[in-house]
Amino acid sequence: MSVTINDVAQAAGVSASTVSKVINGWTTISPATTARVQAAIESLHYVPNQRAVSFAKGATKNITFLTSINKSQAYKNPHMFEILCGAYSVLSKYNYTVSITDNSSDTFPGESIYRIIKGGACDGIIVHGSALTKDVAANIVASEFPHTIIGNPSYDTPLCWVDTNHVLGGQFAADHLLAKGYTEVGFIGGRKSDYISSQRLKGLRQTMLKSGNKMSTENIIYSDHDFNTIYNHCVKLLTSKSRPQAIVCENCFIAVVLQKAIERLSLSTPDDIAFLTFDKYPYTSTMQPTPTIVDIDVYDLGVQAGSTLARKLENPKLLVQSYTTLPLLIQGATT
């Protein structure tokens, strides 16, 4: 059938262990022998059987990306693949392969993570925040399995994670607006309970206040994620007596709606009303004029997750680490 290490050994006139040593970069094989072995590998088109390698080495060189795909149709989340690719890009450099698994249809809590860890089908795991339940966290901590969580886990557990600092994002927004001379600033965000939205508002508010510009409560709007609801909020805010000079939208969808409201009210941007938004989503490309954006580099988040994990795997004594990526301001034509 397929060519094995023994075929190579025979062809090169050495033992199988020598071939193995050549493949694995042992330094105890002479240059001459090494060359002979490599020639045999070439001519026989030998590729080691990964199943046997994994078995013998007790490691798979595979990382699993655990996510909760069906939770709120996460497979439509454009960020997920970008994170995955970011992680893949660095892990593949370390010769890791990455496979995905969904834990949203576990038949008992923690089933997937349990099987992953005990089955030994991978050497490490990246857990997307959407998949991080208490059981997942508990299994990881108990087994001390190499891992990185994407998103700061709210549980108080010794987990490695990478996340974006959304408070800082709010601060960046404020800094930019202040630098441009806007002192009266409004905010349209998601529901009060929304974590990211509230973090961003927090950073924005704090920074405005620090420079002596208190944000008026009536210019801070918590809205449902629905076109008409947002639209009505926008119109109300834009036509109110206390209309702010600039509005911060917590996400692009809100920004699209706001831009539509601005246009319909025949206001001009940024003269009558300036605005900026967070996150570069696909729809940002449809906006005209191009909005100013405080972006989070989700690809980079994946990269960080991958490299944190890779470092841990290369050097197991490494302690628990966490990493926070910085948001990035992209100047547009709306401020």
Add this chain to the structure above:
Amino acid sequence: MSVTINDVAQAAGVSASTVSKVINGWTTISPATTARVQAAIESLHYVPNQRAVSFAKGATKNITFLTSINKSQAYKNPHMFEILCGAYSVLSKYNYTVSITDNSSDTFPGESIYRIIKGGACDGIIVHGSALTKDVAANIVASEFPHTIIGNPSYDTPLCWVDTNHVLGGQFAADHLLAKGYTEVGFIGGRKSDYISSQRLKGLRQTMLKSGNKMSTENIIYSDHDFNTIYNHCVKLLTSKSRPQAIVCENCFIAVVLQKAIERLSLSTPDDIAFLTFDKYPYTSTMQPTPTIVDIDVYDLGVQAGSTLARKLENPKLLVQSYTTLPLLIQGATT
């Protein structure tokens, strides 16, 4: 260290082979023994070592999804993850795991596919059209490796593939418009060389013609994918003497721009001008009124890819198959 099949065997008072047979559903083990073994597995929290299982069985129960991630920043392609998840959903039911690999940075043509096939790290492969080069096709055909291609390969090779019928999509668009009474129809698409765009136009044109409504050449526009270019085309078309009753947009981005042009010209939809578009993209959710869409279910495309492959793996004598998914019309408020 970790518990092995021998520990279970000992605990249950049987041999390792018996435990293995119980795990693998052999019918030659008595109910009593089976129960005893299962109890031992439970109490010892035994999970078989996947590396050993793969090695012994000569199969990994893993599928690799080959894609060209860096090619035109495909990691930002929101369809990719959806396809992947669709494939995952069915493969995981067959107990396959799925891992991704990128072939856009191969150091020699066909490197990835060569390693994948010869290394035996997976049992089958799904190749996204973006990753299908001649070398990939050649390697697959030569090795008769179980596979499914996403997208109809233009090469004349005996490959299994799944694809969407874009000509039919164009036909569906025409059928819908005709049913609604629109006989003068225009089209705004990508460049003439764009495969999908031309297929859609073909179906649209054919069907209109068949019902005796020839599309005027000046109402067929090939545009670059750039806001202002598209916008100018839209305005020109909307203000021309021979303005059609309905416009078919080849993608949502064009539709967004068209809608903006319609609004700025104070035309009303669908009375003054009707339109429909292809593909439900994230930005579709920002459009108001909601557009009529001829959608392609990319998740389903992944599902079909997964099940075609799974069937082949369960039944290796199965011949080469191909599958075409049907587009789906979603009625909106613009027609």
Add this chain to the structure above:
DNA sequence: AAAATATAGGAAAACGCTTTCCTAAAAAGG
């Protein structure tokens, strides 16, 4: 030149399961 050390490469065990064969006991048949 003899003894000590370094070096290159081989033999064989190990990794943890699966699966083929085989045997002893039980069931069926006459």
Add this chain to the structure above:
DNA sequence: CCTTTTTAGGAAAGCGTTTTCCTATATTTT
């Protein structure tokens, strides 16, 4: 009640690498 067939489960040989020892030769040291 004896012979034949069926059934349940065990022994052991893989599966293809890696890795630990170990040995023979080459190299250095005294």
